[in-house]
Amino acid sequence: MAQSGEVNEVVYDHRILRDWSNVNNTNGTMHFSKDMIFNNGHRLSIIVYSILFVISTIGNSTVLFLLTKRRLRGPLRIDIMLMHLAIADLMVTFLLMPLEIxxxxxxxxxxxxxxxRLMSFFRVFGxxxxxxxxxxxxxxxxxxxLKPLQRSHNRGRTMLAIAWLGSVVCSIPQAFLFHLEEHPDVKGYFQCVTFHSFVNDFVDSLYQIATMCAMxxxxLIAFIYCYGAIYLEIYRKNQRVLKDVIAERFRRSNDDVLSRAKKRTLKMTITIVIVFIICWTPYYFICMxxxxDKSSVDQVNSLVRKALFIFASTNSCMNPLVYGLYNIRGRMNNNNNVSVNNRHTSLSNRLDSSNQLLQKPISTLQHGNGNGNVVAAAVAATTKLAHVVRLKTNGDVQSPAASAPLGSQLDVDDDVSVSVVTIRCQEQTPDQPKAPNIYLK
Incomplete structure (x- = not known):
């Protein structure tokens, strides 16, 4: 092997070189630099990309199959976009990963x-x-x-068409920059490189920055703006709900601002974005x-830079895991909440029946003579309503006072009864006693 000053002993990937690395010819024997022979960087690529290929193929194919079945039952715009995301990840899986291996x-x-040129295009297209x-x-x-009333059936298709077209436009320069070139000192050694494609280093750096901004x-700016605005609006709505006394029971519910389906979809998409940021930020940090400062970065082990790019490619494997996690959890929560929803429906029906009962004059409910029976019936109906309201607001939890006698219930629910019901006397004919009418406050 030649001395370290005569050959490149540091660089493990030729694609981060500015030009061909040197070789050493000793007594007719060519000593290649490490980027020109099989090294640890190549071994790392083969092992890790092979594992990622299997995981990403299984995960994204499963997600695409499930979304296709769901679309046949009733297509949703978010499902169509998730299908395109799975297709993009499969393109990374079937084009970039086998190429690297x-x-x-x-x-x-x-x-x-x-x-x-063609594979350089598809290498970044996905x-x-x-x-x-x-x-x-x-x-x-x-x-x-934020703008549910501004519905448009073509908005999703338009955005996806722009995404595909923008990917083609951003990937086309790769087909012009990468080309096949033969080593100037080693005949028969060809490599797909970008050597001599840029006029100077400034143009090269400008292209790298433009690539980083586009990808x-x-x-990242779009993610911060969209989800920042969403959570700001949710916070404002929550504040308005908390100030509304009438919305007391909605404050105890999970459906106060968004439905469960929208919440689950929002959390899933935000998690996908967070995974994207975690995977790609280290690589683009070192690229920037x-x-x-090229001189200081050259001191970083090239295996680290290789590992960071491989770690960024794991993003295609993580998206189906996130999708599966939230959908499995959503199905489990829906199954567990069936009985709870049935109980809430039953309580709502009981509450509506009690409201209709109290809105009628008590004289139509009691035909006997004497105000004592009338008042007893009114108190019984009031206590029943207060008991139902307490069950509704406390999450259908049975309290000790619920099974207590009538007298103890009056002691516990006295404030509730007074705040809910007002008893007034209505003038009757001289032959009939005054009967109280009960109205909801």
Missing amino acids: VWAWTVQWRSTDLMC LYLSSFVMVCISLDRYFAI YAFP WYSL
Whole structure:
């Protein structure tokens, strides 16, 4: 092996080089640099991408199958967008990951210039599409929650069409920058590289920054704006509900601002965005660092940079896991809440019946003579209503006072009865006694 000063002993990936690395010719024997031979970086790529390929294929195929079945029953806009997200992740799985595995195994490029340009295009197309579809999902949640009256059947399709078109436009430069080139000192050694594609280093850095903005910074800004506005509006609505005394029972419910379905979908989409940020932020951080200070970044082990890009690719494997987690949890919660909803429906019917009973004059309920029986009937109806209201507001929890005698119930529910019911006397004919009428306050 040649000395470290004569060959490149640091770089493990030729795609981060500015030009061809040097080789050493000793007595007719060529000593390649480490980026030109099978090394630890190639071994890492083969092992990790193979594992990610299996996980992502199973996960995204399952999600796509389930969403297709759901769409046949009744298509929803969010389901269609999640289908496109799964398709984008499958494109990353079937195009980028096999390419990285085979390329790491062969080290050099063993195909034509056309395949070099074509695969360079598809290598980033799935990544762009995944980012842009997540932007569409964020905008869809923004309009669905903040502007529900501005419904448009074509808005979702338009956003998805723009996402696909934008991915094509952003990926096209890759087909012009990457090309097949032969090593100047080693005949027969070809590589798919970007060497000599830029006029100077400034143009190269400008392209790298533009790529980072399109794939990461722009989606990140859209995520922050959409979900920030959503949670700000939810906070304002909660504050208005808390100030409304009439909405006491809604404050105790999970459906005070959003329905359960919307809440679950919102949490799922936000989790997908958080996973995207966690996966891609370290890689783009070091890319930005490299653009600003190349000399200091060169001191970072190249395996670290390789590992960060591989970690970013795990985003395609995490999305189906997030989808499955929230949908399985949603089904479990729906099954557990069936009996609770039935009890709430029964209590509502009892409350409505009690309201109708109290809105009628008590004289129609009691035909006997004497005010004592009339008042006793009124007190019994009032106590029943107060008991039902207490069960409704306390989450259908049986309290000790519920099974107590009538006298003890009056002691416990006295304030509730007085605040709910007003008893007034109505003038009757001289031959009949005055009968109290009961009205809801």
